[in-house]
Every structure is written in structure tokens, then in C-alpha cells.
Amino acid sequence: MPIYIDISKCIGCRTCEAACQIEHEGQGRLNVHYVEDLAAVPIFCHQCEAACCATICLPGALKKDGELMIFDEERCTGCGLCAFACPFGVVWIDRIAHKCDLCRDRDGGPACVAACPAQALFDDFEEAMRSARLRTARALMTPGGVR
Amino acid sequence: MIKVDSSLCLGCQSCSNVCPSEKIARSGADGRITICWKICDEEGDEGCDLCLKACPTKSLSLAAHDEAAAESEASFDMAVCKICGSRYATEPMLKMIESSLPAEIQKDATGLEWIRVCPECRRNVEARRLTGQILPGRRTKDWRCSFLFTAGKRGLYPGRMRLLYDLIVFQ
Numbered sequence: 270m271p272i273y274i275d276i277s278k279c280i281g282c283r284t285c286e287a288a289c290q291i292e293h294e295g296q297g298r299l300n301v302h303y304v305e306d307l308a309a310v311p312i313f314c315h316q317c318e319a320a321c322c323a324t325i326c327l328p329g330a331l332k333k334d335g336e337l338m339i340f341d342e343e344r345c346t347g348c349g350l351c352a353f354a355c356p357f358g359v360v361w362i363d364r365i366a367h368k369c370d371l372c373r374d375r376d377g378g379p380a381c382v383a384a385c386p387a388q389a390l391f392d393d394f395e396e397a398m399r400s401a402r403l404r405t406a407r408a409l410m411t412p413g414g415v416r
Numbered sequence: 417m418i419k420v421d422s423s424l425c426l427g428c429q430s431c432s433n434v435c436p437s438e439k440i441a442r443s444g445a446d447g448r449i450t451i452c453w454k455i456c457d458e459e460g461d462e463g464c465d466l467c468l469k470a471c472p473t474k475s476l477s478l479a480a481h482d483e484a485a486a487e488s489e490a491s492f493d494m495a496v497c498k499i500c501g502s503r504y505a506t507e508p509m510l511k512m513i514e515s516s517l518p519a520e521i522q523k524d525a526t527g528l529e530w531i532r533v534c535p536e537c538r539r540n541v542e543a544r545r546l547t548g549q550i551l552p553g554r555r556t557k558d559w560r561c562s563f564l565f566t567a568g569k570r571g572l573y574p575g576r577m578r579l580l581y582d583l584i585v586f587q
Contacts, residue, residue: 277550302543307554310546312539325516327472346470348428353505354513356524357542358535364433 270336270371270392271316272379278389281309288384298361298369299381311381311390314359314369322351322360322368331366340370417479418453418467420488424475427451427492427506431467431476440467447503450491473512497534499541504534 283301290297299313316338323333330345331338345365352360361367371392372379382390391397427449432440439454453476468476494503495510510531514522517531524530530538555561567573 276546300539302539304543304547304551305555307558308547308550310543312542312546319521321517321521325513328470346430346472347433348426348430348470348472349505350426350428350472350509350513352535353509353531354517355535356521356530356538358538360535362429 270394272313272369272371272382272390272392273394273397274311275389275391275397276308276310278387279309279311280387280389282386284384284386285311285381285390288380292372292375292380293367296361296363296367298359298367300359312357312359313381315357316369316371317356321354321356322366325350325354331368337373338368338370340366340368418456418488419477419479420453420490421475421477422490424473425451425471425490426473426475426508426512427490428472428509430470430472434466434470436464436466444494447494447496448491449494449506450489453488455487495532497537498529498532499537500534502534502536 281301281303286297286299286301289299299311301309301311303309316336318333320331320333320338323331323338326332327348327350328344328346330341330343331351332341333339342365347362347365349362349366351366351368352358352362354360359369377383378392379390382392429442431453432438432442432451437456439456441452441454443450443452465478468474468478492506492508495505495507496502497504513531522529522531524541528541530541533541559565565571
């Protein structure tokens with residue numbers, strides 16, 4: 270279950286970045302990138318199904334278990350292979366690897382989703398799809414349309 | 417006394433990360449990184465073999481302590497990022513990644529060999545890809561791009577440049 274983003278809603282405030290850093294004691298696992306001053310998008314782990322970082326991890330610290338990624342801090346030696354094997358560059362190395370774990374230890378889902386003031390991030394795909402469909406239906410019903 | 421098999425060593429940071437007495441030093445200069453395993457006699461009584469266990473390719477081995485032996489050393493070329501030109505990883509590490517990952521994912525949809533691109537640039541590429549659909553719409557809406565702004569009273573048309581120049585130079 271990855272985190273989804275509605276890019277058109279993102280205002281580039283970097284609250285998600287701050288929330289992630291607070292949750293993980295200064296080691297943020299996402300970065301907000303700005304493109305041409307016009308659009309902002311937070312780049313974070315895609316929770317790939319065939320995860321390159323798990324394939325390359327030789328000590329076996331990163332493992333894919335069903336949908337969840339298991340990270341064993343004890344076994345990580347900080348070699349940095351996973352950071353260079355990630356196609357999106359969202360694994361950071363500082364003694365040990367830092368990678369999005371969807372805030373496993375936090376109640377109420379990922380911190381970035383809860384913190385986003387523009388509701389651009391969501392982790393429940395079905396719920397977000399439902400609200401998007403509802404929005405479209407409302408727009409279609411309104412005479413003259415909506416913005 | 418640590419012995420290193422330099423054909424297996426990747427030049428990663430595992431051993432220098434785990435060494436409790438900081439006997440393994442990394443130093444980089446001019447696109448090359450040198451790792452120096454200093455004379456270590458910890459393995460005798462304490463039985464420290466953390467670096468041996470941590471090594472992902474098992475390239476380290478212990479040898480009998482020998483006063484005359486020189487320090488082990490290995491140096492590696494740093495790979496250059498194809499986009500920004502920064503040196504971000506050692507060549508053997510990238511070769512290792514290239515050999516372990518399936519060939520079909522080593523190039524993305526645009527044919528970019530992302531393994532040869534540094535993580536920072538990978539994020540930038542991803543951001544560009546994600547915002548590709550909404551950027552044209554935002555460009556047309558952006559007031560700085562509108563004709564009235566560039567040619568209007570506050571724009572930067574040639575005569576306006578002259579006016580601003582006079583204003584700055586002659587106050």
C-alpha cells in the first residue's frame with residue numbers, strides 16, 4: 270500500500286518533509302522537488318513490487334514481505350548499495366539505510382499523509398477514487414460547470 | 417591483521433561504518449577513493465570480526481599478526497553522474513548493481529540508464545516525469561509568461577530597459 274499523490278493539489282509547502290523528519294528523528298525519507306517554479310511534487314518511496322533495493326541488499330536487511338517492506342536495522346551495515354540501486358533515489362544512507370516504512374510504528378497511518386494541509390497525499394486509493402468520482406459527478410450536474 | 421581481496425572489494429562503506437576503533441579510513445581525492453585498513457590487533461583477545469561479518473562480498477579475511485606487513489589499501493574510481501557530473505559511487509558498486517538487476521529495468525521509458533545517474537538527479541528526473549502532464553497548463557496560466565506582462569507597462573520591453581537603466585544610474 271504505497272502513498273498516492275494528487276500533484277495538481279500539491280502546493281509545495283514541504284510540510285510532509287518536515288513531518289517525516291519529526292517522525293524519524295531528523296532523517297527524512299522524502300524530498301519535495303520543484304519543477305520550473307510552477308509545480309511541486311514530493312518524491313517518496315514507491316514501495317515497488319519487484320524492489321531493486323531488496324534485490325541488491327546482500328546482508329538481507331531489506332526484505333519484501335507481501336506488500337510490506339521489512340527493514341532490519343541490526344543487519345544493515347550501511348554499504349550504500351540500496352541507495353544506488355533505487356531507480357527513484359529515495360533511499361538515504363547515513364551509517365544505516367533510511368527508507369520509507371510507511372510509519373509502521375505510528376498510529377493512524379503515515380505522518381506525511383496526516384500532515385498535508387492541501388490533502389494532496391493519501392494512502393487509501395479506493396477512498397480517494399470515490400471522492401474524485403463524486404467531485405466529477407457534482408461538476409457534471411452543475412449547470413454551467415464548476416471551476 | 418586484516419587482509420583484503422581487492423578483486424572482490426566494492427569500495428562500499430560497510431567496514432568503515434562498523435569498525436569500533438576506527439581503523440578503517442576512507443579518503444577521497446580527485447575522483448578516486450582510497451580505503452586504508454590500518455594495522456589492527458583487536459582480533460586477538462576481544463575477537464572483533466565485525467568488518468568481516470559486515471562485508472557484503474566477503475572480501476576481507478584475518479591473517480596472523482605481522483609487524484613487518486604493510487597496511488592493506490585499495491583504491492577505486494568514482495563513477496560520474498551522467499546529468500550533473502558529480503562523483504557519487506564507486507565503479508565496482510555500480511557494476512555489482514548492474515549485474516544483479518534484471519536487464520529490462522536498467523533503462524527507463526526514455527532510455528536513460530538510471531544506474532549511471534546520481535540519486536539526486538534521479539529524483540529530479542522523477543519529478544519532471546510526474547509533473548509533465550500539468551506543466552503545460554500551468555505555464556499558460558502563469559502571469560509572468562503572459563504577453564501583457566512582457567510587453568506591458570511593467571514588462572521588460574527595450575524602451576523599458578532604457579528607462580530602468582537611467583533610473584538606476586542617475587537616481
